[in-house]
Amino acid sequence: MSQVLEQGRDRFLALAARVPGGGALDALRAEGVAAFTAQGLPGTRLEEWRYTNVAPLAAIEWSDAAEHLSVARSALEAVASPVFACGLEVFVDGVHHAELDGTQRADQVQELADAATAPAALATLADAKRHPFVALNGALTRDGAAVSLDGDDQRAVHLVFAEASADVASHPRVVIETAPGARGTVIVDHVSLGLARHYSNAVIEVRVAENASLDVVVLQRTNDASFHTGHLAARVERNGRLRTHTLSLGGCFVRNDLEVTLAGEGAECVMNGLYLGTGDQLIDNHTWVDHAVPHGRSEELYKGVLGGRSKGVFRGRVMVRPDAQKTDARQSNPNLLLADGAEIDTKPQLEIYADDVKCSHGSTIGRLDPESLFYLRSRGIGVEAARLLLTRGFAAEVLNALPEPALAETLGAVFADRLERSGGVA
Amino acid sequence: MSETIEQLADREYEYGFVTDIEMERIPKGLNADIVRLISSKNDEPEWLLAWRLKALERFQKMLAEGHHPTWAKVSYPEIDYQDMYYYAAPKPKKELESLDEVDPELLATYDKLGIPLLEQKRLAGVAVDAVFDSVSVATTYKDELEKQGILFGSFSDAVKDHPELIQKYLGSVVPYSDNFFAALNSAVFSDGSFAYVPKGVRCPMELSTYFRINAQETGQFERTLIVAEEGAYVSYLEGCTAPMRDENQLHAAVVELVALDDAQIKYSTVQNWYPGDKNGKGGIYNFVTKRGACRGKRSKISWTQVETGSAITWKYPSCILQGDDSVGEFYSVALTNNMQQADTGTKMIHIGKNTKSTIISKGISAGRGQQSYRGLVRMGPKAHGSRNYSQCDSLLLGDKCGAHTFPYLEVKNASSTVEHEATTSKIGEDQLFYCRQRGISEEDAISMIVNGFCKEVLRELPMEFAVEAQKLLGVSLEGSVG
Numbered sequence: 078m079s080q081v082l083e084q085g086r087d088r089f090l091a092l093a094a095r096v097p098g099g100g101a102l103d104a105l106r107a108e109g110v111a112a113f114t115a116q117g118l119p120g121t122r123l124e125e126w127r128y129t130n131v132a133p134l135a136a137i138e139w140s141d142a143a144e145h146l147s148v149a150r151s152a153l154e155a156v157a158s159p160v161f162a163c164g165l166e167v168f169v170d171g172v173h174h175a176e177l178d179g180t181q182r183a184d185q186v187q188e189l190a191d192a193a194t195a196p197a198a199l200a201t202l203a204d205a206k207r208h209p210f211v212a213l214n215g216a217l218t219r220d221g222a223a224v225s226l227d228g229d230d231q232r233a234v235h236l237v238f239a240e241a242s243a244d245v246a247s248h249p250r251v252v253i254e255t256a257p258g259a260r261g262t263v264i265v266d267h268v269s270l271g272l273a274r275h276y277s278n279a280v281i282e283v284r285v286a287e288n289a290s291l292d293v294v295v296l297q298r299t300n301d302a303s304f305h306t307g308h309l310a311a312r313v314e315r316n317g318r319l320r321t322h323t324l325s326l327g328g329c330f331v332r333n334d335l336e337v338t339l340a341g342e343g344a345e346c347v348m349n350g351l352y353l354g355t356g357d358q359l360i361d362n363h364t365w366v367d368h369a370v371p372h373g374r375s376e377e378l379y380k381g382v383l384g385g386r387s388k389g390v391f392r393g394r395v396m397v398r399p400d401a402q403k404t405d406a407r408q409s410n411p412n413l414l415l416a417d418g419a420e421i422d423t424k425p426q427l428e429i430y431a432d433d434v435k436c437s438h439g440s441t442i443g444r445l446d447p448e449s450l451f452y453l454r455s456r457g458i459g460v461e462a463a464r465l466l467l468t469r470g471f472a473a474e475v476l477n478a479l480p481e482p483a484l485a486e487t488l489g490a491v492f493a494d495r496l497e498r499s500g501g502v503a
Numbered sequence: 504m505s506e507t508i509e510q511l512a513d514r515e516y517e518y519g520f521v522t523d524i525e526m527e528r529i530p531k532g533l534n535a536d537i538v539r540l541i542s543s544k545n546d547e548p549e550w551l552l553a554w555r556l557k558a559l560e561r562f563q564k565m566l567a568e569g570h571h572p573t574w575a576k577v578s579y580p581e582i583d584y585q586d587m588y589y590y591a592a593p594k595p596k597k598e599l600e601s602l603d604e605v606d607p608e609l610l611a612t613y614d615k616l617g618i619p620l621l622e623q624k625r626l627a628g629v630a631v632d633a634v635f636d637s638v639s640v641a642t643t644y645k646d647e648l649e650k651q652g653i654l655f656g657s658f659s660d661a662v663k664d665h666p667e668l669i670q671k672y673l674g675s676v677v678p679y680s681d682n683f684f685a686a687l688n689s690a691v692f693s694d695g696s697f698a699y700v701p702k703g704v705r706c707p708m709e710l711s712t713y714f715r716i717n718a719q720e721t722g723q724f725e726r727t728l729i730v731a732e733e734g735a736y737v738s739y740l741e742g743c744t745a746p747m748r749d750e751n752q753l754h755a756a757v758v759e760l761v762a763l764d765d766a767q768i769k770y771s772t773v774q775n776w777y778p779g780d781k782n783g784k785g786g787i788y789n790f791v792t793k794r795g796a797c798r799g800k801r802s803k804i805s806w807t808q809v810e811t812g813s814a815i816t817w818k819y820p821s822c823i824l825q826g827d828d829s830v831g832e833f834y835s836v837a838l839t840n841n842m843q844q845a846d847t848g849t850k851m852i853h854i855g856k857n858t859k860s861t862i863i864s865k866g867i868s869a870g871r872g873q874q875s876y877r878g879l880v881r882m883g884p885k886a887h888g889s890r891n892y893s894q895c896d897s898l899l900l901g902d903k904c905g906a907h908t909f910p911y912l913e914v915k916n917a918s919s920t921v922e923h924e925a926t927t928s929k930i931g932e933d934q935l936f937y938c939r940q941r942g943i944s945e946e947d948a949i950s951m952i953v954n955g956f957c958k959e960v961l962r963e964l965p966m967e968f969a970v971e972a973q974k975l976l977g978v979s980l981e982g983s984v985g
Binding site: 402412416419422423425428430431433436437439440441443 | 897899901913915916918923924925926928
């Protein structure tokens with residue numbers, strides 16, 4: 078391990094010693110400290126981190142959450158729109174701000190720090206021993222939310238993790254559990270209040286019960302100086318359906334890990350992703366679908382747009398275990414490079430140990446189609462407008478699949494705005 | 504493991520080879536003295552020995568630091584590199600009187616492959632009628648090649664006759680420090696082939712290790728170097744479809760190709776070494792480094808391979824597309840049956856402008872075989888306007904085999920286009936049913952469907968090879984049905 082990584086590890090461990098004990102999270106913290114001490118911060122020699130150097134993250138002296146900031150509701154609404162007030166739960170710098178919450182049902186969303194006992198699914202899905210940042214989250218987490226969906230609730234649960242203070246690292250933990258046959262939508266929203274540099278390291282664990290159907294939206298729209306690592310681990314039972322939407326539209330260093338296990342026959346998962354890189358951003362998406370039993374279906378679409386000197390990384394792993402016959406797995410990763418300084422490193426990966434399966438993956442990397450551009454220009458549309466139109470069209474497939482129409486509209490605007498401001502379409 | 508190697512190394516060759524009484528016993532193990540000995544056997548110049556010793560030093564350093572490659576998706580017991588013979592003098596073959604003395608199993612396979620009788624005799628080590636002596640045929644070829652200025656012969660001869668060419672190109676594509684097995688090969692390579700096609704010459708025939716006049720055993724650490732000067736064209740064939748019973752378990756070969764401006768090199772391989780028995784006992788470990796450099800503008804290097812043999816295949820024929828407008832191609836069929844493992848693919852490194860590469864990989868996995876495609880496509884920051892198209896298809900026969908795809912795509916400029924797609928499926932029940940109801944046996948039907956699946960690759964092979972390769976696929980799949 079390089080010196081920078083070692084120093085980073087030691088600084089994080091020093092912070093862990095300062096986390097106040099007591100409560101339902103103690104076991105998680107002890108396990109996290111042990112696993113993080115053993116692994117440290119990952120270097121680029123590890124296959125999982127081959128293209129993503131965490132040294133810039135390790136070099137910063139992060140501090141833990143400061144005092145309880147007072148945040149105006151309007152400030153929050155400006156960065157986290159559209160706000161789903163019915164199920165709103167707000168954390169600032171990793172600390173719960175009850176005064177900003179919406180009118181959510183107490184039996185549906187609960188703060189982990191206040192819970193008398195840890196939720197059943199906590200630390201059962203995200204493996205701290207294999208993932209250094211899951212271990213780090215376990216070691217340093219102070220709070221988070223436990224969401225349980227039991228009925229056919231049409232109202233989305235909106236968890237906002239806002240960061241405001243400079244050089245603060247927060248490690249929120251989210252556990253989502255569904256009852257058999259339940260339906261619902263959970264939005265995990267990472268935003269910045271202001272322009273200060275910060276780091277958020279979130280872990281989300283999701284259990285989709287039999288016949289349940291769940292949409293999980295992970296939004297990452299923090300400021301240009303921020304760091305983010307996120308890990309979502311899910312398990313889908315028989316005939317359950319999970320749809321994830323991972324949108325990375327901000328930050329300077331972003332790494333998302335997504336692991337889905339299809340554990341029951343007839344389970345299904347749809348994974349949508351969109352990442353927009355501008356400036357010097359690094360955006361890394363690692364996904365893994367584990368077809369453990371027969372008759373599973375997975376469909377993955379991750380689209381990337383990279384401009385400026387940004388770097389995109391995608392690794393999509395599909396695994397079909399022996400005897401997981403009749404599996405249908407599809408994966409697609411189209412990328413658009415808008416500038417010569419931009420870079421994409423993609424690795425779609427199939428590991429198949431059963432024979433009666435249909436599996437495919439595709440990955441493309443290219444620029445905007447010159448013929449389409451010519452078509453638009455010949456109809457009197459300026460170069461910039463034409464490029465913007467085509468790029469928005471490219472992203473629309475992912476945005477339109479979002480569960481709430483209001484979300485698609487706002488994020489479409491955020492996408493276009495970022496693209497235009499960065500000069501990516503010039 | 505070490506025992507197996509020992510047994511294999513000590514074993515008398517079962518198919519008609521005898522140990523030369525005069526052959527010096529060279530002790531087992533790998534050290535500077537062994538390398539000096541190999542070098543002196545070949546009467547090598549000082550600089551080549553120095554190069555070998557540097558490679559040895561590098562290899563020993565990697566071994567000591569535990570850099571034995573573990574990233575490939577293959578598993579085998581640890582190899583003891585000190586428990587092997589690194590030099591065996593070419594053994595004269597005992598000539599058999601007639602085909603009757605040859606192992607009938609071997610003959611049956613020859614028949615299935617449709618190898619001509621004469622060829623069968625030569626392969627099995629039977630004395631061939633003087634009129635049709637393949638050596639004399641080869642000599643005729645050699646005269647014709649020499650007339651055009653083409654150099655083609657064994658590596659050791661080339662070191663003696665054309666040291667300036669060897670010194671210029673050896674290690675220029677695959678440096679001795681390239682990887683673990685390349686370092687090993689550079690230190691102890693015994694012999695190999697060298698081909699040089701001068702400026703503007705189109706080689707009039709397929710060059711082949713098949714007809715090489717120094718057709719002695721090239722040994723387990725083979726080194727091939729092919730240089731095509733400006734505007735030259737050469738097609739090179741390696742290996743053959745006949746089953747190769749070889750006593751060396753570890754093969755670590757290195758192949759280097761250099762294509763200058765407007766030159767074209769077509770390199771075809773059919774590999775059918777001993778794959779081990781049904782339970783995975785024995786078989787060759789084929790750990791090969793193959794790389795071609797398209798140094799010149801508009802140059803082209805094309806790799807075609809049919810890999811059906813070996814217990815473990817570990818090879819990635821690659822192209823470095825340095826010259827502007829250069830082209831790289833990779834066509835591969837890899838078949839694993841029983842306990843075979845194959846981790847194979849290619850690297851296309853685009854450096855020059857408007858470079859193009861095509862990758863077509865077909866993997867067939869049967870029995871308990873494990874098959875991986877591992878490939879890299881890299882578009883450098885200056886490779887403007889470059890293109891790549893990759894297609895990797897896998898066919899699964901049986902529920903105990905595996906097929907895996909590990910493509911790496913790295914793009915650093917915005918005007919390049921990279922397309923990659925991969926599919927995995929099994930033979931359709933309806934396809935099989937269709938064939939069966941027309942009276943085609945299940946085995947023949949599968950063979951036919953597999954051949955259709957591989958057509959895109961097989962048609963890249965030189966014609967006579969393609970026919971044999973098709974039959975080879977059928978033979979290799981035997982016993983995988985039902």
